[in-house]
Amino acid sequence: MFPKNAWYVACTPDEIADKPLGRKICNEPIVFYRGQGGEVAALEDFCPHRGAPLSLGKVIDGKLVCGYHGLEMGCDGKTVAMPGQRVRGFPAIRSYPVVERHGFIWVWPGDAAQADPAAIHPLEWANHPEWAFGGGLYHIACDYRLMIDNLMDLTHETYVHSTSIGQKEIDEVPCTTRTEGDEVVTSRFMNNIIAPPFWQMALRANGLPDDQPVDRWQICRFSPPSHVLIEVGVALAGQGGFEAPASVKASSVVVDFITPETETSMWYFWGMARRFKVGDPALTASIREGQGKIFGEDLEMLERQQQNLLAWPDRNLLKLNIDAGGVQSRKVLERLIAAEQGTTAEVV
Structure with missing residues (x-):
């Protein structure tokens, strides 16, 4: 729905x-x-x-x-x-x-x-001279809510994206989730770690060393009907992390616009907006290619997950603390759908 x-x-x-x-x-x-x-x-x-x-x-x-x-x-x-x-x-x-x-x-x-x-959702980076953006589109045979779950719980990066953005610290550091009106925010901050391959590339592109400890952050923001914007980045350790000056960090906004096609298929508009080396089209193309491969890794997992859910419709899915972002996002959606249909939302 x-x-x-x-x-x-x-x-x-x-x-x-x-x-x-x-x-x-x-x-x-x-x-x-x-x-x-x-x-x-x-x-x-x-x-x-x-x-x-x-x-x-x-x-x-x-x-x-x-x-x-x-x-x-x-x-x-x-x-x-x-x-x-x-x-x-x-x-x-x-x-x-x-x-x-x-x-x-x-x-x-x-x-x-x-x-x-x-x-229409405001986008501070769109058509702004201090930002560069590159992205693409995937058609995925799954319920759009499965992609929202995926993006609001980034612990899967350690396993699905182990060669690019995944690392064990994502599992080891707990996330926090809060709801602000219709927006759900899940955050994770990892300090004094070694950057994974994708972020090592981003550090080099910004003229920073890629072999020094960094502070890394992931701030996932869901807003209805199905937008997830994720503030991500790394800064040289001890320089303020998320609040560090631009000269010592590489950061960006992962853009995810998820548009339902049917109950079991969706259009996934993905991209990355960044504020470093914005005048470098080759870097934009390189990041788009790398990000496209990362999101491509999600595709098979989500489609096979959807097939399992259709095959076993009566199976109850377990919920852990890492699922809080997706669970809260679904609560927002259920409330909005109920209001649209003049019914009462089912309590999750």
Whole structure:
């Protein structure tokens, strides 16, 4: 289950640069494209003539033209024209609130009357000259909440990502979790340790030694409907850790926008925003490649986990203190979904 009255990342601008894009969001088949003037439009991916997917068509002069019989759609979901036919009386198809912001296309799959662009998650690093960003997209066959669990409990790094960002200290140092309104924050601070391979690379890239002890931090922030932003980094030991000056640390924000496709599949928009060597595109590409491999390691685990959960639906999952971030995030989601549906949230 997922909230529908919320803003989700639907795609990136390059995905609709030259043709329409069909993508299912929260079980809603939607076609995204640029209309007249370059504005983004989002319509039900259904031609009112014969039911063909409009995403198989093309955009001509800002109008979406069905690839089956040439019916033209306006950005408001109303039929405009069709060669040799009178079609303006066709019933309108559904249009969705859509906004282009922060380098992403955001869609509201729920009640359009409640869609307020001001509610789109603020991103301090987006389009900011002091930040660099690189990322990508994975389609994963699992419940989106499993990815939230994964990101709010980083102890799995020791095992799933043992050759890149994992290290035994993650297991040894306890995390703390707190809830602030609809936001859940899980934090872990590891002092006087040796940086793992990924962070050794980041230290070198920032002109810092990679063989000295460091203080490392992980601060995971969940906010509904399904965003997880993680402040991560290392600083030379004894220099203040998270609060250390930029000259002695390498830090960044891991960006995770998790968009449900169905109850058992999702679109995962991942990336990393950093504040060091921001004018180095080669470093951005290197970090994106390394991060892509790291997140790729999660993919098989999550999909196989989903298969197990479907095979044994009556099995109860055990909860430990390390699961607190995911558990609290699910409580927030259950409360929001219950409010949307006019019911009472189930107590976890």
